[in-house]
Amino acid sequence: MITNTNSLRKRIAVIGSGFSGLSAAAYAAKSGHEVHVFEKHHQPGGRARQFKTENGYVFDMGPSWYWMPDIIEDFFSDFDYKASDFFQLVSLDPQFEMVFSKEKVSVPEKNSEIRDLFEKIEPGAGRRYDQFMQSAQFKYETGMKDFVTKPCYSWLEFASLKIAGSALKLDLVSNFRKYVSGYFSDPKLRSLMEFPVIFLGASPQHIPALYSLMNYGGYVLGTKYPMGGFYQLVLAMKKVAEKQGATFHFNHNVQQFNTEKGKVTSIRINGEDHEFDAVIASSDYHHTETLIPESLRNYTDAYWKTRTFAPSCLIYYLGVKGKIPHLKHHTLFFENELDDHIDCIYKDKKWPSKPLFYVCCPSKTDPDVAPQDGENLFLLLPLAPGIHDEESLREQYLIKMLARIEKHTGENGLLSRIEYKRSYCVSDFISDYNAYEGNAYGLSNTLSQTAVLKPKIRNKKIKNLFYTGQLTVPGPGVPPSVISGKIVAAEVSKLKIN
Incomplete structure (x- = not known):
């Protein structure tokens, strides 16, 4: 039994050690509470775990795009640290390469060079790129500093003069595809601008134009890489939490919440009950609610079936002998139609016949993630959640992806x-x-699933049960998840336990 001798502070259980x-x-x-983190795996990180092979490969299992570095830096700053206290962050140049059917485009590190690239592809697009990013910067600074920091119990939270006065400039109603097409005509430039919102888990036609802030947070602020892998951010955040007094318990699986009179009284973990004053569940929202009686859940199974989820994906972690000279750190294979692939995810719920996919090769930047004469490859292909995924089908798509990598790089015999x-x-x-239906990124950030319209961060019938992570506010992605944890911690601190 975990106990606490100081009755003046809350005993808080955090379920899951993702971001x-x-x-x-x-x-x-940091607020003075006794905090215990329970993680079912043997290591922290959730989807951002890391594993090592006997033959010298080090694989980040999930996130690989270090975008919005200022948001992550804000986290460390709140505890009087800097990211550089824990890991070395390097800027990628090029940020990434996008492969089209007849050509490829490398996006350079410097924003001025991206502008020149746009002008070269489409005369006049350089000036429009500047205009686009000026608007995107406003959305980023307003959205990421004010809009996404609300607990979203009510629309009244957004009634401040600053946010109300910014409503039109935030483009909350217009869709992202139409917004981008108002600036650029060339299909390649449109793809370059639409690509970042794929991380939000929906077609550009169904994402609010507000999320052009992603373009600013990525292209203008730059694409970074933490040496040693994305897992270095996990380890750094764990260390910060421990410095504040949090205790981590690994290989601890939460099995049930025991409730009485509208409160969680204890949690059953590995067959033993532990008492807490409050619970923060960063585990899958739907799964968390299966651990309490149906009558006490915020949402029914019917509700979850009506939600639009971000994609799941097929991932391959590959250790390849020998170098692949013409492959960049990040490469997007966009030779096929984006909408055809998206329809397979959201309309047809089937494996795509002409898929788009992404390759990360961190060994281009980091010599410690692969043997000296090897490459570390992370292949990701977005899929519909809930789709059948037997191993033989996975293998078919591995062959398809390798063939396209070979065509792009001129390398043969990768298999x-x-x-x-x-x-x-x-x-x-x-x-x-x-994960509900095996989703990889949470709920899509469609207009009908934004802000107050997302699943609530607090249980409506159990006053000391809270939810955080990619299925609630502010949404999917590493920086939003970091913000989500901060929002919920503040709400728990307000909780009166008597």
Whole structure:
């Protein structure tokens, strides 16, 4: 039994150690509470875990795009640290390469050079790029500093003069595709601008133009990489939380919440009950609610079936013998139609016949993630949640992706050069993270699932149960998850436990 001898502070359980859980633990502990983090795996990070192979490969399992570095820096600053206290952050140049059917485009590190690239592809687009990013900067600074920091119990939270006066400039109603087409005509430039919102889990036609802030947070602020892998951010946040007094418990699986008179009184973990004053669940929202009686849940199964979820994905972690000279750190394979692939995810719920996919090769930047004569490859292909994903089907798509990598790089025989291979797909997201239908990124950031319209961060019938992470506010992605943890920790601190 975990107990606490100081009755003046709350005993808080944080369920899960993904980015939102790490953030919530750090902020709650800083506020003086006794914080215990329970993680079912043997290591922190959730989807951002890392594993190492016997033959020298180091794989980040999930996030690989270090965007919005200022938001992450704000987290460390809140605890009087800097990111550089924990890891070395390098800027990628090029930020990434996008492969089209007949050509490829590399996006340079410097914003002025991106502008020149746009002008070269489409005369006049350089000036329009500046205008686009000027508007995107406003949305970023307003959205990421004011809009997404609300607990979103009510629309009244957004009634401040600053936010109300910014409503039109935030483009909350217009869709992203139409917004981009108002600036650029060339299909390649439109793809370059639409690509970042894929992380938000919906077609550009169904994403509010507000999210052009993603373009600013990525292109203008730059694409970074933490040496040692994205997992270095996980380790750094864990260390910050521990410095505040949080305690981590690994291989601890939460099985049930025991409730009485509208409160969680204890949590059953590995067969033993532990008493807490409040619970912050950064675990999958739907799964968390299966741990309490149906009558006490915020949402029914019917509700979840009506939600639009961001994609799941097929991932391959590959250790390849020999170098692949013409592959960049980040490469997007967009030779096929984006809308055809998106329709397979949201309309047809089937495996795409002409897929788009993404390749990360961190060994281009970091010599410590692969043997000296090897490449570390992370292949990701977005899929519909809930789709069937047997191993033989995964293999078929691996062959397709390798063929396109070979065509792009001029390298042959990549399949025969693989010395480590591991696949990860829908069923793995379900078994490892209890992810609803195996989704990888949470709920799509459509207009009908934004802000107050997202699942609430507090249980309506159990006053000391809170939710954080990508299925609630502000939404999917690493920076939003970090913000989500901060929001919920502040709400728990307000809780009166008597």
